[in-house]
Amino acid sequence: MTTDVHQLDDGAWISVNDSREVNVSDLWLLARSDFCGCEPTDFLAEGFVEVGIDYPNIEARIAGMCISCGTNGVSDWLTVGRVIDPETGEFYPVTFESAHVPRKRTRLADAE
Amino acid sequence: MPTKVEKWKDEVYGNEIRDHLMRFAEDGWDAIPDDEHDAWFERFKWWGLYHQRSGQESYFMMRIGTPNGVIEPGQLRVIGEIAKEYATGPADNPEFGDAYCDWTTRQSIQLHWIKIEDVPEIFEKLEANGLSTQQACGDSWRNIVGCPVAGKDKHEHVDAWDVAENLHNTFKGDDDHVNLPRKWKVAVAGCDEGCAQGDINDLAFEPAKKDGEIGFNVRVGGGLARKEPRFARDIDVWVPEEKTAEVAGGLSALFRDYGNRDDRFNARIKFLVDEWGPEKVRETLQEEYVDFELPTAGEDMREEYTYNTGTQDGHNDHVGVHEQNDGKYYVGLNVLVGRQGADDVLELADLADEYGSGEVRLTQRQNIIVTDIPEENLDDFLDEDLLKDYSPDPSPFMRGSIACTGTEYCSLSIVETKNRQVRYARWLRDNVDLPDDHEEFHIHLSGCTASCAQPQIADISLRGMKTRKDGEPVEALDIGLGGGLGDEPRFADWVEMRVPADEVPGAIKNLIANFEDERNEGETFRDFVARHDEDQLAEFIEPEETSYDDPYMHNTKQTWYPYAEGDDSMEASPAPTDGEGKPLKPADD
Secondary structure (H helix, E strand, O other), X not given: OOOOEEEEOOOOEEEEOOEEEEEOOOEEEEOOOOOOOOOOEEEEEEEEEEEEEEOOEEEEEEEEEEOOOOOEXXXXXXXXXXXXXXXXXXXXXXXXXXXXXXXXXXXXXXXO | OOOHHHHHHHHOOHHHHXXXXXXXXXXOHHHOOHHHHHHHHHHHHHHOEEEOOOOOOOEEEEEEOOHHHEEOOOHHHHHHHHHHHHOOOOOOEOOOEOOEEEEOOOOOEEXXXXXXXXXXXXXXXXXXXXXXXXXXXOOOEOOOEEOOOOOOOOOEOOOHHHHHHHHHHHHOOOHHHOOXXXXXXXXXXXXXXXXXXXXXXXXXXXXXXXXXXXXXXXXEOOEOOOOOOEOOEEEEEEEOHHHHHHHHHHHHHHHHHHOOOOOHHHOOHHHHHHHHOHHHHHHHHHHHHOOOOOOOOOEEOHHHOOOOOOOOOOOOOOOEXXXXXOOOEEEEEOOHHHEEEHHHHHHHHHHHHHHOOOOEEEOOOOOEEEEEEOHHHHXXXXXXXXXXXXXXXXXXXXXXXXXXOHHHOOOOOOOOOHHHHHHHHHHHHHHOOOOOOOOOOOEEEEOOOOOOOOHHHOOEEXXXXXXXXXXXXXXXEEEEEOOEOOOOOEOOEEEEEEEEHHHHHHHHHHHHHHHHHXXXXXXXXXXXXXXXXXXXXXXXXXXXXXXXXXXXXXXXXXXXXXXXXXXOEHHHOOOOEOOOOOEOOOOOO
C-alpha cells in the first residue's frame, strides 16, 4: 500500500493514510537548526507548509516561531513520525518535546 | 501542479456532494471509507459541514449562511430548536451549557457536535423554513455580509439588502461559480457608516455617487488571514445597482480562471491583486468578463464611515435602541463572544414575535438585533429579564469583545478563546474604568493567524501564542494595538508578544491607565496609539498577574475537549461515536 501524506485545513494538521496524526500548536525543540540564534530553538508549530516522505520517515516543513527570541519563519525538514510497514500503514509519531535536528532536503512523495 | 484538494474537487464538488452526504447519513459514520475521509470531509464543507478537530472524530460543525445576517420571522425558533435537539455532544461547556448557537463575524450561524446521521432531518427542517447550509464553507461564494440593518437604516443610500439577496440567489448553486480556487467573501454596503466592513473582503460594493446616481464603487482583494492582511484595493469601477450581479459574476469568474490552484496558501484573490495590481484586474474584467463599458469610480462616502473606526460617533456597533427609517425601532443586544444558549435563543424568538415582527439580524460583531419594534412596545421589551444577560446597554468591555472558536473545536487554533474572552470581559468590566468618553472599545481574540475574530482591526488585538512560564509551556497571546476601519483603515501594530494568558487582563488594565494619564484632551484610543511608536506603546503595556484566574493555561489542544470533566486526555475521548453518540471501537480492534 502506498503511504498517503498531506496537510489539510490551512496546514492545521498532517494526514497519514487518511488519519489525522500531527497537529499544530505544539512546542518542538530544534537542535543545531539555523532557524534562529537560540540553541535549542523553542519552536511553536503554527502551520504545516509542506509534507513529504523519506522512507520510513514522514517529514514536514513547519511555519512557526521561536518563542524565546520571536523569530518567525518556516523550518527546514523535520521528521514528524514514521510508517515502518507500508502494508499496515501504521504511523508512529515522534515525541515533539525531545530534540529534533532539521534537515535541508528530502525527497517528496507528493508535491503538496 | 494542482493540489490534492483540487483533484478531489475535480472528482466530486458542488451540489452533487449532497447525494453522497445523504447516502453516508443513511448508512452511518462507518460507511465513509477510511481511506476517503480526507476527500469527503473537504467536500462536505461545501454543504456547510466541517469535521471537528482531533479527539472529536465523527462530530461536525454545521454553518448556516444567513445573507446579510437576516433571520426572517420564524427562523430564529427553527435555529434554536435544531441547536437544542441536535447540537449536543458528549461534554458540556461550563459557561454555555449543553446546546448553543454561535453568531459569527460573517453574520452566519455555527452549531457544534452535529452527527452526520442527523443531517437529513436538519436539512429538511432548515430548508422547509427558508434556511440552508449550502456553500457556507468550502471554495465558493460564502455568506454575503453587509450592514445588518439594511433596508431599515436611516443612514442608507441604497437598499443593500436587495443587492445582497440578489447576489445570494444568483450565485448560490450556480455551476459556473461553485468551484473557485479558494473561498470568496463578498460584502455589500448601502449606508454611509461603513458597517459592511468591505475593506476586509475579497469583493466589496460600497455606496458611491456617479452623475447624480447612487450606485457602488468596487474594491477587490481584502482579507486578514496568514499574517498577510490586505485591505481591498480600489479597482476604479462604479456600477449601478442593476449591474452588480454582472460585475460580481465577472470578478468571481476572473478569480475562478486566474486564481492559484497550485498553492492553497497563496490562492485568495488578494494575492492575485498583489501580483497584477488593481489596473490589470480592471482591464481583465473589462476585456474578458463584462459586456458593457465599466464606468470609473464615483464619489464615495468613506469619510463619513463610523463603524469600527475608533470614534464614538454614529450607530457604530448597532448595540442599543435605534430608530428605523419607518419610525419603528431596532434594538441591538450584546451577545458576549457571540454564543447564546439554545433556551435563550428560543426565548428571544418568542420576544421578537411578541414585540417586533419576529425578524432578527446578526451583526459582524457577533451580536443580534431585534427589529421592527413599535415605539409603544419598546419599554416592555427592554424590561424583559432576558435582556439582563443580552443587554442593549452593556459595559464597553462586554460589547466590544469578539472571540473565534478556538481550541474547543478548531484544528488550527493555538489557544482556548471563547471561555477565556468571557472571563476577560467580566474581569475588565469589574476592575477597569475606561475614560468616560469611550463607550466603545474593541478587544478581539483570535486563536491563530487565520484571524476569524478579525484581530487586526480592533483597538486591542489578541492572537494565540505559546510561551514558557516558570519553565512550563503555557498559552499566551500577542497583543496588538490601534487597528480599525474607516476612510483610513489601519491594521493593528503588534507591540507586545507572547504574554502569558493570565497576565493579559493586567496588561490591558495598565495600558488603559496609561492611556488615561497620557492622552491629549478628547483623544481617542486609536489616535493615541497612532501618536506613539511601538517602543513607547510596549512600555504602556505592563503584563502582570492580577486577581484574574485563568483555568486554561495548559495545552488545551492536547485535550479531547478543554472542559471535559475528569480525564481530558486524547485517550479518554469517546469519539468516534455512532449516530446515537455511543463510542465505536477502532476499526482495527
